[in-house]
Amino acid sequence: MIEIDKVCKRYGDTLVVDTVSLAIPRGGVVGIVGPNGAGKSTLLSVISRLMKSDSGRVLVDGLDVTKTPGRELARRLSVMRQENHVAARLTIRDLVAFGRFPHNRGRPNRDDQERVAAAIAFVGLDAMADRFLDQLSGGQRQRAFVAMALAQDADYALFDEPLNNLDIHHAVSMMRLFRRMGDQPGKTVVIVLHDLNIAATYADRIIVMQNGRVVGDGAPSEVINGRLLSEVFRVEGDVIEIDGRRVVSVAP
Known part of the structure; x- marks a missing residue:
């Protein structure tokens, strides 16, 4: 399990990750979504020890990521950055x-x-x-x-916006790979995403961030709704169900 306990991170005077606490058990695909500047990539960097938090802590299977030897942590946690x-x-x-x-x-x-x-x-x-x-x-x-x-x-694979610069064909192919990875016994895939429909289709759980905080967390059917569109992403549209999955249709 990945345990995130009251993690905060500032860039200068700006609080980018604001007292985030989460538990991510083993198994499946977790999507982290939110508008630009929500703190998604920063949180992922703190989890993977690419960046040090200002306060709070992250445990991976009970091991503090700031104190665990790199080789030991790398056997449990892998990360693919944007660049x-x-x-x-x-x-x-x-x-x-x-x-x-x-x-x-x-x-x-x-x-x-x-x-x-x-x-x-x-x-x-x-x-x-x-x-x-x-x-x-x-x-x-x-x-x-x-x-x-x-x-x-590694038991946990973290991917920071891996669909950037990919057309829809390659984006779908990539998400199918992540889904297959997350379906392997004991494997967990955590992905920062921008596309709500992609997240709703392939993730078992969606974590929504806004202004550094977690403002939604649950299954796609619980998280994808009109309030998410208007209050978090600031767009008007409808949420409809197709074959049991929620799909976002943004108003022109």
């Missing part, structure tokens, strides 16, 4: 192999090679595993980074 800067002349296989570093410390064995190959196949890139990253489309490159997170074999 990924790597050498373009890496192949997909090279990139994905980095995910095994917490386990092998740079000395891969046959098991590591098999897990890298399985992760690449999982995201559908096995036919181009030896292609360089600068030879890939944006969607293919995103899938390669997902494969690296998958190869890390």
